[in-house]
Amino acid sequence: MRKTVVITGxxxxxxxxxxxxxxxxxxxxxxxxxxxxxxxKAMARLQHYSGHTAGVPxxxxxxxxxxxxxxxxxxxxxxxxxxxxxxxxxxxMRNAWELDHRAIRRIFNVNIEGIVxxxxxxxxxxxxxxxxxxxxxxxxxxxxxxxxxMTIYGTTKSALTYFTxxxxxxxxxxxxxxxxxxxxxxxxxxxxxxxSDGSAETLKKKRFFNIMxxxxxxxxxxxxxxxxxxxxxxxxxxxxxxxxxxxxxxxAPFRKRDLFS
Numbered sequence: 001m002r003k004t005v006v007i008t009g010x011x012x013x014x015x016x017x018x019x020x021x022x023x024x025x026x027x028x029x030x031x032x033x034x035x036x037x038x039x040x041k042a043m044a045r046l047q048h049y050s051g052h053t054a055g056v057p058x059x060x061x062x063x064x065x066x067x068x069x070x071x072x073x074x075x076x077x078x079x080x081x082x083x084x085x086x087x088x089x090x091x092x093m094r095n096a097w098e099l100d101h102r103a104i105r106r107i108f109n110v111n112i113e114g115i116v117x118x119x120x121x122x123x124x125x126x127x128x129x130x131x132x133x134x135x136x137x138x139x140x141x142x143x144x145x146x147x148x149x150m151t152i153y154g155t156t157k158s159a160l161t162y163f164t165x166x167x168x169x170x171x172x173x174x175x176x177x178x179x180x181x182x183x184x185x186x187x188x189x190x191x192x193x194x195x196s197d198g199s200a201e202t203l204k205k206k207r208f209f210n211i212m213x214x215x216x217x218x219x220x221x222x223x224x225x226x227x228x229x230x231x232x233x234x235x236x237x238x239x240x241x242x243x244x245x246x247x248x249x250x251x252a253p254f255r256k257r258d259l260f261s
Contacts, residue, residue: 002026002027002028002052003022003027003028003081003082003228004027004028004029004030004073004077004078004079004080004081004082005019005022005027005028005029005030005080005081005082005083005084006030006032006069006070006073006080006082006083006084006122007019007022007029007030007031007032007084007086008032008060008069008084008085008086008087008114008118009032009033009034009060009086009087009088010031010032010033010042010084010086011031011032011033011038011039011041011042012038012042012188012189013186013188013189013190013216014086014137014183014186014188014216014219014220015084015086015087016031016042016045016216017216017217017219017220018084018086018220018223018224019031019042019046020046020217020220021217021220021221021223021224021225022082022224023046023049023052023053025224025225025228026052027052027082028052028053028054028076028077029046029049029052029053029054030053030054030055030056030069030072030073030076030077030080031043031046031053031054031055031056032055032056032057032058032060032069032087033055033057034057034058034059034060034087035057036057038057039055039056039057040055042055043055054072054073054076054077056068056069056072056073058072060085060087060110060114060117060118061106061109061110061113061114062109062113062117063117063121066114066117066118066121066122067121070083070121070122070125079129080122080125080126080129080132081132081133082132082133082134082135082227082228083118083122083126083132083133083134083135084134084135084136084137084181084227085114085115085118085119085134085135085136085137086137087110087114087118088110088111088114088137088139088156088157089106089107089110089111090107090150090153090190090193091103091104091107091150091152091153092149093149093150093193093194094149095148095149095151096151096152099152104152107152107153107156108152108156111153111156111157111159111160112156112159112160112163115136115160115163115164116163118136119134119136119163119164119167119178122134123167123171123174123176123178126175126176127174127175127176130175131175131176132175132176132177133176133177133178133179133227133230134176134177134178134179135178135179135180135181135227135235135237136160136163136164136179136180136181137160137180137181137183138157138160138161138180138181138182138183139153139157139160140153140154140157141153141154141155141156141157141158142157142158142160142161142180142182143161144158150194160180161180164178164179164180165180165234168233168234169234172233172234173233177230177231177232177233177234177235178233178234179230179232179234179235179236179237180235180236180237181223181227181237182236182237182238182239182240183219183223183239183240184212184213184214184219184238184239184240185209185212185213185214185240186213186214186215186216186219187209187213187214187215187216187259187260188216191209191213192260195209195260206260209259209260210257210258210259210260211248211249211252211257212240212245212248213259214239214240214259215259219239222239223237223239
């Protein structure tokens with residue numbers, strides 16, 4: 001029986017990469033974007049999988065948007081087996097006190113409220129249906145790492161990790177898995193936005209990313225496989241583990257990578 005997967009913020013980047021990976025594994029896929037236009041364009045790239053895909057534009061920073069997305073997914077495919085809270089937005093690379101308060105509020109709405117309600121609402125529905133899996137996407141700040149200019153974004157990701165672990169602890173013994181996904185450094189528009197100028201600092205970052213980062217397809221395939229096979233109550237699926245980091249560092253002198261060309 002085909003699994004049905006919902007991925008928020010899946011019109012591009014790692015979200016779209018995950019969408020493709022699940023479709024290749026014979027899953028039904030509900031793709032989500034904030035606007036009808038972005039959702040329509042992403043759906044056009046999935047024509048090969050028509051019949052097993054649905055596109056639902058919805059603002060997942062609100063409970064109403066999450067309920068709309070969930071209900072539409074059920075209307076299309078009957079039930080939801082896996083729900084992935086991937087949607088997130090990043091602030092400009094500026095000190096926290098230099099950011100507009102409206103921009104800060106929007107980041108908190110999407111990256112924190114969207115995760116909180118995007119976990120609670122699917123969890124309640126999945127308990128009723130007898131089971132399911134919910135995964136929240138970690139990012140810079142989830143492990144306490146700090147980067148100048150990314151304080152607000154990092155704060156939301158740190159909060160996401162705590163919330164997910166604590167929620168999973170409260171939900172222990174239930175029929176629903178609640179865990180996190182840690183993709184590491186993935187070459188997406190979000191990562192590129194952090195190296196948008198030609199400064200010496202940017203060139204240094206590029207060299208580092210060319211050692212440590214990976215393309216969307218590689219990471220998506222790994223995460224998808226682990227999600228489908230997971231049976232833990234509170235799984236934490238990590239791509240860039242310490243052994244993998246060490247291997248990358250050891251191989252760096254022997255291979256030349258340009259992930260940004």
